[in-house]
Amino acid sequence: xxxxxxxxxxxxxxxxxxxxxxxxxxxxxxxxxxxxxxxxxxxxxxxxxxxxxxxxxxxxxxxxxxxxxxxxxxxxxxxxxxxxxxxxxxxxxxxxxxxxxxxxxxxxxxxxxxxxxxxxxxxxxxxxxxxxxxxxxxxxxxxxxxxxxxxxxxxxxxxxxxxxxxxxxxxxxxxxxxxxxxxxxxxxxxxxxxxxxxxxxxxxxxxxxxxxxxxxxxxxxxxxxxxxxxxxxxxxxxxxxxxxxxxxxxxxxxxxxxxxxxxxxxxxxxxxxxxxxxxxxxxxxxxxxxxxxxxxxxxxxxxxxxxxxxxxxxxxxxxxxxxxxxxxxxxxxxxxxxxxxxxxxxxxxxxxxxxxxxxxxxxxxxxxxxxxxxxxxxxxxxxxxxxxxxxxxxxxxxxxxxxxxxxxxxxxxxxxxxxxxxxxxxxxxxxxxxxxxxxxxxxxxxxxxxxxxxxxxxxxxxxxxxxxxxxxxxxxxxxxxxxxxx
Numbered sequence: 001x002x003x004x005x006x007x008x009x010x011x012x013x014x015x016x017x018x019x020x021x022x023x024x025x026x027x028x029x030x031x032x033x034x035x036x037x038x039x040x041x042x043x044x045x046x047x048x049x050x051x052x053x054x055x056x057x058x059x060x061x062x063x064x065x066x067x068x069x070x071x072x073x074x075x076x077x078x079x080x081x082x083x084x085x086x087x088x089x090x091x092x093x094x095x096x097x098x099x100x101x102x103x104x105x106x107x108x109x110x111x112x113x114x115x116x117x118x119x120x121x122x123x124x125x126x127x128x129x130x131x132x133x134x135x136x137x138x139x140x141x142x143x144x145x146x147x148x149x150x151x152x153x154x155x156x157x158x159x160x161x162x163x164x165x166x167x168x169x170x171x172x173x174x175x176x177x178x179x180x181x182x183x184x185x186x187x188x189x190x191x192x193x194x195x196x197x198x199x200x201x202x203x204x205x206x207x208x209x210x211x212x213x214x215x216x217x218x219x220x221x222x223x224x225x226x227x228x229x230x231x232x233x234x235x236x237x238x239x240x241x242x243x244x245x246x247x248x249x250x251x252x253x254x255x256x257x258x259x260x261x262x263x264x265x266x267x268x269x270x271x272x273x274x275x276x277x278x279x280x281x282x283x284x285x286x287x288x289x290x291x292x293x294x295x296x297x298x299x300x301x302x303x304x305x306x307x308x309x310x311x312x313x314x315x316x317x318x319x320x321x322x323x324x325x326x327x328x329x330x331x332x333x334x335x336x337x338x339x340x341x342x343x344x345x346x347x348x349x350x351x352x353x354x355x356x357x358x359x360x361x362x363x364x365x366x367x368x369x370x371x372x373x374x375x376x377x378x379x380x381x382x383x384x385x386x387x388x389x390x391x392x393x394x395x396x397x398x399x400x401x402x403x404x405x406x407x408x409x410x411x412x413x414x415x416x417x418x419x420x421x422x423x424x425x426x427x428x429x430x431x432x433x434x435x436x437x438x439x440x441x442x443x444x445x446x447x448x449x450x451x452x453x454x455x456x457x458x459x460x461x462x463x464x465x466x467x468x469x470x471x472x473x474x475x476x477x478x479x480x481x482x483x484x485x486x
Contacts, residue, residue: 002165003336007132008093024072031069094170103215151219152328163204174207181247196267219259229258232282270385276316284319292318306390329366334374342377350380395444398426402450
């Protein structure tokens with residue numbers, strides 16, 4: 001379960017079980033002492049929890065024990081996740097959030113009667129979720145239970161909660177008519193406009209807009225943004241308004257159309273330089289964006305062959321960041337799990353990016369330290385993608401194979417399947433094996449399963465000896481040479 005959702009779990013035992021399962025799903029044998037430290041409960045409590053978890057999940061899991069600890073093995077993944085979701089089926093805060101989303105607003109006394117709780121207990125639950133709501137600049141009315149804050153922020157919270165988080169028994173799903181609209185938007189006529197957005201993602205965006213507007217909640221947009229989009233995307237907005245009106249048999253106000261189009265534009269990728277150039281030409285000419293781009297390029301100094309693409313994508317990122325900030329600073333908020341992942345995978349990079357952004361964005365209203373941390377998280381992922389796609393160059397890898405014909409073929413097939421889309425692979429035969437051939441090609445890596453060949457290719461950057469019949473370790477060693485981070 002995502003961190004944003006676990007904040008809404010009120011049952012302490014359920015929450016402890018969820019944390020235990022989340023941790024054990026990703027590790028091997030774990031000592032009780034370590035589990036106790038992670039979950040912040042006594043060893044006795046953890047042992048009791050593990051026994052109860054084993055009984056609750058029954059034949060969908062196996063709880064193995066050894067002298068080095070406990071290990072969770074999932075036997076029936078579908079049944080396991082169904083039972084895991086059922087653990088929060090009666091959680092009151094999930095039901096309250098769903099009710100607010102659907103426009104069914106009840107008083108705290110009415111909710112207390114529904115859940116057979118005292119108003120004081122329910123009040124305590126409501127106070128518990130205040131920190132997570134504060135990330136979205138939201139609060140909660142504790143008499144007539146409802147979310148309080150800017151409409152854009154409420155929608156972003158629900159998008160993170162229902163789309164970007166795990167599916168629960170309380171997750172709402174877009175109805176069929178919304179899916180039909182999504183299909184049309186992902187169709188040929190709109191394909192370029194919405195090429196960066198996943199199908200369910202676009203459905204949730206539309207669904208949240210329509211559900212909220214049906215209860216009289218509309219977004220407020222800066223007039224400057226409205227004017228900019230009228231100028232740069234007039235035809236696109238007109239086409240989009242016509243499609244939505246035809247589907248829904250009702251008019252859609254202009255600000256909601258602009259808001260939706262701006263959301264879709266904010267879903268940028270690193271795969272189409274030309275598309276990002278168009279985006280930058282329309283929305284990326286602000287002096288602050290240009291300055292941020294130039295300063296960051298000075299910091300990272302990309303390889304000569306990657307300067308142009310890096311400039312475009314970095315400028316696109318900062319343009320997008322500023323666009324979202326102008327609509328609402330909260331649109332740059334990400335789910336906490338993403339921050340946790342990036343800090344673990346790229347600790348040095350995210351720290352450098354955070355420091356850069358702190359220095360460059362200070363003085364801009366509403367760019368809090370927390371917002372900068374969120375921006376740094378996604379920026380770090382973007383830069384990792386850019387380096388992977390544009391900064392490096394394919395390795396030239398020669399496979400010099402001997403032995404059984406079918407084993408050699410199997411090695412070729414495995415290499416072509418797993419490496420051939422990016423790396424340059426060569427499989428020289430007997431006629432190719434000459435000093436001139438290898439000198440001319442200047443291979444980065446030579447792989448052979450014949451030890452006698454090693455002394456013949458000292459000119460190669462790296463020579464790697466496979467077993468006659470390669471095992472997983474052989475392929476892992478090769479992958480480590482290709483990608484130094486493995």
